[in-house]
Amino acid sequence: xxLQQLRYIWEVAHHxxxxxxxxxxxxxxxxxxxxxxxLLEDELGVEIFARSGKHLTRITPAGExxxxxxxEILKKVEGIKQVAQEFxxxxxxxxxxxTTHTQARYALPDVIEDFIxxxxxxxxxxxxxxxxxxxxxxxxxxxxxxxxxxxxxxxxDLIMMPCYRWNRSVIxxxxxxxxxxxxxxxxxxxxxxxxxxxxxxxxxxxxxxxxTSRGLNPKVVFTAAxxxxxxxxxxxxxxxxxxxxxxxxxxxxxxxxxxxxxxxFEASIxxxxxxxxxxxxxxxxxxxxxxxxxxxxxxxxxxMLHNNKSxxxxxxxxxxxxxx
Numbered sequence: 258x259x260l261q262q263l264r265y266i267w268e269v270a271h272h273x274x275x276x277x278x279x280x281x282x283x284x285x286x287x288x289x290x291x292x293x294x295x296l297l298e299d300e301l302g303v304e305i306f307a308r309s310g311k312h313l314t315r316i317t318p319a320g321e322x323x324x325x326x327x328x329e330i331l332k333k334v335e336g337i338k339q340v341a342q343e344f345x346x347x348x349x350x351x352x353x354x355x356t357t358h359t360q361a362r363y364a365l366p367d368v369i370e371d372f373i374x375x376x377x378x379x380x381x382x383x384x385x386x387x388x389x390x391x392x393x394x395x396x397x398x399x400x401x402x403x404x405x406x407x408x409x410x411x412x413x414d415l416i417m418m419p420c421y422r423w424n425r426s427v428i429x430x431x432x433x434x435x436x437x438x439x440x441x442x443x444x445x446x447x448x449x450x451x452x453x454x455x456x457x458x459x460x461x462x463x464x465x466x467x468x469t470s471r472g473l474n475p476k477v478v479f480t481a482a483x484x485x486x487x488x489x490x491x492x493x494x495x496x497x498x499x500x501x502x503x504x505x506x507x508x509x510x511x512x513x514x515x516x517x518x519x520x521x522f523e524a525s526i527x528x529x530x531x532x533x534x535x536x537x538x539x540x541x542x543x544x545x546x547x548x549x550x551x552x553x554x555x556x557x558x559x560x561m562l563h564n565n566k567s568x569x570x571x572x573x574x575x576x577x578x579x580x581x
Contacts, residue, residue: 420549424519450496
């Protein structure tokens, strides 16, 4: 069994079983990958992939189990490389982050700008996706850090650390009937067509819970993952917008009226997720602390030692999170 063979099966599995695409990514030949996979299967005495002719059709049950172990091995190999790099040059390397549009657009720019100034030789890569995709990328080792509000609790392999609390604002054009209101009730809000986030994005579950707990069934006429898209359709008069308060810019959004809705919805908490066993470079600790100052290196190291949610919750119970 060779490390290269494990890398091949891992990459094939994560490229929709497309050997040709995997070969391009790994700068090798398709026949070479196919041969190595066959040799590994022969050695193990089981099929990792089911086939129809020359095409891979699915991952077998045995293959699923083998791939889980292969992923752990490859992650540990990457950890060895990270350890070596840390000792050879602590300010040079790469950092990959998965996050949502709201975090990338409104919460991270200042953090990233400062980080790049201090670590110009660190290559920074940002991946955007749904909270579920973000959590998956962190759980399988595709990225170093995941930053999101939803979905990460579904992945037992992630250590999740709270960063800050945030809530929502209602936004309307200046000509809207609500434009001169300073406060709203949830019942009033439910009478208007709403424009907000896709379910599963940016604390949407808290929003839905607020309506259902009062027996209300609001008419959500348009949803999007991108806050700027939501603003666009509010400007077109499609409905009343409900967005993260941090996303409102007084200068850029001067044509919209913002009404605080923090009394209507329970606050959401944005968290950083790190895969258990990840070796964190010094600059990774620095990035985390810049984003959430209470997450110092000592706090992060302690969090990484805990194995369940209740232990983590108790660790952060005494910390007053900032609110945005």
